[in-house]
Amino acid sequence: MKITYRPSEREDCAKLAELINIASGGVVQYLFHGLVPGMTPVQIVGYNLEKDYYPHSYKSAIVALDGNTVVGMALSYPSSYHSITDEMRSYFPEDRIKQLQDYYSSRVNNSWFLDALCVTESHRRYGIGEKLISLTKEYAIGKGYHTLSLMVFADNTLAIPLYEHTGFEIVQHVELRENEFIKHENGCLLMKCKITT
Numbered sequence: 001m002k003i004t005y006r007p008s009e010r011e012d013c014a015k016l017a018e019l020i021n022i023a024s025g026g027v028v029q030y031l032f033h034g035l036v037p038g039m040t041p042v043q044i045v046g047y048n049l050e051k052d053y054y055p056h057s058y059k060s061a062i063v064a065l066d067g068n069t070v071v072g073m074a075l076s077y078p079s080s081y082h083s084i085t086d087e088m089r090s091y092f093p094e095d096r097i098k099q100l101q102d103y104y105s106s107r108v109n110n111s112w113f114l115d116a117l118c119v120t121e122s123h124r125r126y127g128i129g130e131k132l133i134s135l136t137k138e139y140a141i142g143k144g145y146h147t148l149s150l151m152v153f154a155d156n157t158l159a160i161p162l163y164e165h166t167g168f169e170i171v172q173h174v175e176l177r178e179n180e181f182i183k184h185e186n187g188c189l190l191m192k193c194k195i196t197t
Helices: 010-024 027-032 041-050 086-091 094-099 101-105 128-142 159-165
Strands: 003-007 061-066 069-078 112-119 147-153 169-174 188-194
Touching (some): 003 128, 010 041, 027 041, 027 094, 069 128, 086 094, 094 101, 128 159, 147 159
16 A cells, blocks of 8 residues: 655545544534535535635645545644634524534644544554654644644544654643534543654
8 A cells, every 4th residue: 555645635625524524523513514505514614625715725734645545634724723713603603603612712822733634444554644643743843833733532542542652742621512413522632742843
């Protein structure tokens, strides 16, 4: 298996949206369900990625490919963008925003935020996730950042060891209540990792 890596391109948007949806653990479904008639939450995310609305743009992602097929991705941007914006308040119902208040108000200031990391199930345990983290660290350094941060569900027993192995430590426990879309217990963990050249 020969895996290659490159910056995401517009043609990747549909696959990126699928992987972001998986990585979100139900947050995408919760936020976007029923908002646009005739479009699924994944289709809405793909549309927005394609429209290049920074930071949730295909240009913010690195992809892993097996041949010509996207099998993994990492989406990242400055942590200052991990927040509830006026645009979000005008777009999403108030109760959905309120549910995610703690999630979006918790961040490591002045860090580069790894918003979504996902590898397709068939390609896990081959080091792809670790390589995507490494490439994200390199990108963050190039942007002048010295800390990488992320949010992970506290019950994600597959991802947390990977993050710890790549240098992340827990900074804070973040409250996030379960609902019919987000089926995770014990909220989230905010994690950070120092990065150097």
